[in-house]
Amino acid sequence: MSTSSIPDLSGISMAELFRIEAEAQTQTLTAGLLALERDPADAAHLESLMRAAHSIKGAARIVGINAAVNVAHAMEDCFVAAQKGALTLGQAEIDILLEGVDLLSRIANSSEAEMAKWEGAAEIESFLARLANPANASNAVATAAPAASAPARSADPTTANADRVLRVTADHLNRLLGLAGESLVEARWLDPFARSLLRLKRMQQEFGKCTEELRNALAGTPLSEDAQMRLAALEKKGAECRDFLGARLVELEMFDRRSGNLSHRLYDEALALRMRPFIDSAQNFPRLVRDIGRSLGKEVRLEIVGEQTQVDRDILEKLEAPLNHLLRNAVDHGIDFPEERLAAGKPREGTVWLEARHSAGMLLITVRDDGRGIDVESVRGAVVARKLTNEETAAKMSDAELLEFLFLPGFTMKTEVTEVSGRGVGLDVVQVTMKQLRGTLRTTSELGRGTAIQLQLPLTLSVLRALVVEIAGEPYGIPLAAITRTLKLGKGKVEMLEGRPHFAFDGQRIGLVTARQVFEKGESPLSGDELPVVIIGDRGNRYGLVLDRFLGERELVVQPLDSRLGKVPNISAGALADDGAPLLIADVEDMLRSIEKLSASGRLENVQRSSAGAQPARRKRVLVVDDSLTVRELERKLLEGHGYAVEIAVDGMDGWNAVRTGDHDLVITDVDMPRMDGIELVSLIRKDPNLKSKPIMIVSYKDREEDRARGLEAGADYYLTKGSFHDESLISSVADLIGES
Incomplete structure (x- = not known):
């Protein structure tokens, strides 16, 4: 052999060269052994296994990795013996051969400095000995090896197919996709321009009709030769303009179609560069x-459906851990033992299905098993036992609502912790990842028949399906996956609870908050009889977000914000609208946190509808501070019934925050409250130079003279007892302090 035929390995390390070959062949070995386990008589599988082991042995020998040569050679001999009928590969042998695959993967992924440690390693000697006499290892039970649960790494593209490949960074792909998206937006500008020319064509036609009507009107009128020539020239010029405009309009429409088609193809091709087949993550x-x-x-096997379904590479990478948890859960919690399955009339071997498919512009991934299913009543009991809700509420919950508890942190149905499950961590990881990927999940189960968990995800993180809305004259995109419902809420359906607006939806009381307040855009000059509302958040933490108006559903190309801006509150990214105008994409999780802060500080604005152009007169504002819901509501309704505007605080600390940040004409407070009592609240108000002149009234159950004296000494202007005061006394006292409403 001439030296020119020997490959030049000087520029590649031994570990890297061997890894490229081993990554492809160990996948073949694993798939072949699992298939052989189900069908031991399949000669085609034995042939592919022998060739894979031979290829690894040859690659290892070239680069001088003797440990891998010995392991692969022993496995190759085993496959050859099985081909000749001298050896039957049962479960014990396949268990040992799979350990050999793991050994080859670990050797291949070792650094060059670690390669020498594998020479003569006890682990390899033990493997060779057990493979030579598998009967001694027949009782060994395989456990999930690191290689089986580690993230899959794709083989070198040059070994996977014969296509020419180039290495391109993710940043370059993202920029290319961004430019393709901008090209798509630019192409859409032609459509409104073409519509304006159509309007010009209609105007031209109307001009032609006017000219014709003029000629008809002058038909009986004698005209000079010059006038007749001018009229004829006018008609000719009008016809020429009409024909010229029509021809140019046809050309523009053809160009619009070609440009739009080309932009779509460019965008689709750029998007396809980010896609990988689902099997790359599931192998x-x-x-x-x-x-x-x-x-x-x-006894359980996995069937993968939709191996070639295309998935965004960023989503594919982030799905590995959630799917790992779901599959472990399906085997541990779902699949029943062989004896139980036979007794229930099922096959001895259980099946878990992992399916990936596209549907309605979304990626659907389903993990389904034919196991024992979930006992919903046991979940109901566990929810009550963990004091996540009371028995009365749990009894009213549907099966779907109860199954949502399985995804809470620390929630598990196992009574003991094992290496596989029992800590209540896995499904929580799935839930967190789905929120990061702007996805949703749904669980269905039938007792004795099995369980299915479906993940619904966007096809790509680079494109977002969103509802575009207007807030303070500016467009914003809200991801559709984060919206529970959109509706036009009638004014009569808004009710007040503790001074805050709510409405009934799906058996819940949903609080209302204006988008303008969340985005700090000032007050909402809303008018009309209906509120445009989107419901966001999960079932335990939902809010109705009041918008200025809906602009429609759009598919937006996500443009990351400049990193120098840091984290922009309530905003996740940017995009371009169809007309090229920039818009911001809302970060719904951040918005929910902002709403919670506003609610906790008592600064949520009332949602009010005023008639167009009317400016309501300012009503006198009263802050009611009391830890009793009954007392707060009684005082609020009484005061509002007499025309006062009322704000609520649930304890002294909440009241102190509210009085410092609000503009109140009067403070009414209880005495005994958690965190800060009423006497301390009154003292703090009187010590504040900006608040010390504010009228304060104490309303308390304490009716002893010393209690009254203590309240007045602290600085209260009035002291009423709850046990004796009536409507007139409270309203009369308020009017004495700040006047009538």
Whole structure:
């Protein structure tokens, strides 16, 4: 052999060269062994296994990794013996061979400095000995090896197919996709321009009709030769303009179609560069399911449907851990033991399905099993036992609502912790990841038949389906995945509770807050009889966001904000509207946190509808501070019934925050309250130079003279007892302090 035929390895390390070959071949070995386990008589699988082991042995020998040569050679001999009928590969042998695959993966992923440690390693000697005499290892039970649960790494593209490839960074792809998106937006500008020319064509036609009507009107009128020539020239010029405009309009429409089609194709191709087949992330899952089942004494296999479904590479990477948890859960919690399955009339071997498909512009991934299903009544009992809700509320919950508790941090139905599950961590990880990916999940289960968990995700993180809305004259995009419902809420359906607006939806009381307040855009000059509202948040933390108006659903190309801006409150990214105008994409999780802060500080504005152009007169404002819901509501309704505007605080600390940040004409406070009592609140108000002149009234159950004296000494202007005061006394006292409303 001439030296020119020997590959030049000087520029590549031994570990890297061997890793490229091993990554592809270990995947073939794993898939072949799992298939052989189900069908031991399949000669085609034995042939592919022998070739894969031979390829690894040859690659390892070239680069001088003797440890990998010995492991691969022993596995190759085993496959050859099985081909000749001298050896039957049962479960014990396949368990040991899978350990050999893991050894090859670990050797391949070792650094060059670590390669020498594998020479003569006890672990390899033990493997070779057990493979030579598998009967001694027949009782060994495989557990999920690190290689089975580690993130899959794709083989070198040059070994996977013959296509020419280039290495391109993710940043370059993102910029290319951004430019393609801008090109798509620019192409849309032609459509309104073409519509304006159509309008010009209609005007031209109307001009032609006017000219014709003029000629008809002058038909009986004698005209000079010059006038007749001018009229004829006018008609000719009008016809020429009409024909010229029509021809140019046809050309523009053709250009618009070609430009739009080209922009769409460019964008689709740029988007396709970010896509990878689903199997790239799922190729290690069959081994994972098989090993976990064996460790638990269960017989189970994984079927993957939609292997070539295209998924955004960023989503694919982030889905690995959630799917890992869901598959572990399906095997541990879902799949029943062989004896239980036979008794229930099921096959001895359980099945877990992992399916990926596109539907209605979304990516749907489903993990389904044919196991025992979820006992909803047991979940109901666990929810009450953990004091997550009371028995009365739990009894009213639907199955879907109860199953949502499975995704809470620390919630588990297992009574003991094992290596596989029991800590209540896995499904919480799934929930968190779905929120990060702007996705949703849905769980269905049938007792004795199995469970299915479906993840609904965007096809790509670079494109967002959003509801575009107007807030203070500016467009904003709200991700559709984060919206529970959009509606036009009638004015009569808004009710007040503790001085704050609510409305009924799906058996819940949903609080209302204006988008202008969340985005700090000033007060909302709303008019009309209906409120444009989007409901955001999960079932335990929902709010109705009042907007100025809906602008429609759009598909937006996400443009990251400049990193120098840092985290912009309530905003996640930017985009371009169809007309090229910039708009901001809302960060719904951040918005919910902002609303919670506003609510906790008592600064949520009342949602009011005023008639167009009317400016309501300012009503006198009263702050009611009391830890009793009954007393607060009684005083609020009484005061509002007499025309006063009322704000509520639930304790002394809440009242102190409210009085410092609000503009109140009067403070009415209780004495005994948590965190800060009424006497301390009165003292703080009187010590504040900006608040010391504010009228204060104490309304308390304490009716002893010393209690009254203590309140008045602290600085209260009035002291009423709850046990004796009536409507007139309270209203009369308020009027004495600040006048009538």
